[in-house]
Amino acid sequence: MTNPVEFDQVSKAYGAVRAVDGLTLDLRPGQTVALLGPNGAGKSTTLDLLLGLRTPDSGTVRLFGTGPREAITAGRVGAMLQSGGLMDEVTVAELVQLACDLHPRPYRPCEVLAGAGLAQIAGRKVNKLSGGQAQRVRFALATAGDSDLIVLDEPTTGMDVTTRQAFWATMREQAGQGRTVLFATHYLEEADAVADRVLVLHRGRLLADGTAAEIKARAGARRVSFDLDGTVDEPALRALPFLTGLDVSGRTVRIRSADADATVHALYGLGLFPRNLEVAGLGLEQAFVALTTAEEAKTR
């Protein structure tokens, strides 16, 4: 089976800004993939290239083994873009009907409206919607037919908590039916909860690619804290395996470790007896900040 998405050495610059810089990646069928990165990292440009809205300066983008336009014309891709303008003078129902009419493998408009939580406001003019409601309409347009790949650029921006939860429940259903879902987001807790693969972009390059757990581990994403009796031997602690951070305050030691089990084991190996030992995971957000900050420091 061909992969839903294949980028091979794709680059795109705007003048001197390298928005996407030699990006190579494959998305496999059925994956739910989060695309993360600080502002300006190249997320939207990557999605624009994927959807054929921009042409790469070099490299190739393939969707299901064809060019983006062919895949989109064949109805294999549903997309929800950040800035996509909606037609003003039509109702929600009319716009959804139009999207269904245009899709080669459409769903019934009433199903699409219900799936996006729009049934109650189907008769309302699109230009009278709140920000969160307009987002739901964009989502409805992305799910108007039976697409194999769903691409979402910051889909939950402006949605309230309930809408956001309902949105992700629908996305999980879509993924459960074997669709590939790719979404860019700044909400790292969403990526952590929903994605089975996380891509971190930084200055147009892929900085990390793995499960949320792998990315947390790579960022040294476990915190170990304990108290020691007697004098604290900082150089000995600093030599512990898998250490990525050390903070000593009196007799309290706080460590960050990429492999907390090995670090704690070695701690006992030094003949130390840590008291009040606590091991806690870092969130994806802290891992993301650690990774991107370290990269910024390197490139400065």
Ligand SMILES: Nc1ncnc2c1ncn2[C@@H]1O[C@H](COP(=O)(O)OP(=O)(O)OP(=O)(O)O)[C@@H](O)[C@H]1O
């Ligand atoms: N049309 C454009 N003309 C010139 N520069 C652009 C254009 N679009 C994007 N850029 C620049 O390219 C880089 C990548 O932008 P892009 O919008 O892809 O990032 P992003 O990761 O989506 O950012 P954000 O999280 O802020 O939405 C940025 O430095 C941005 O200023």
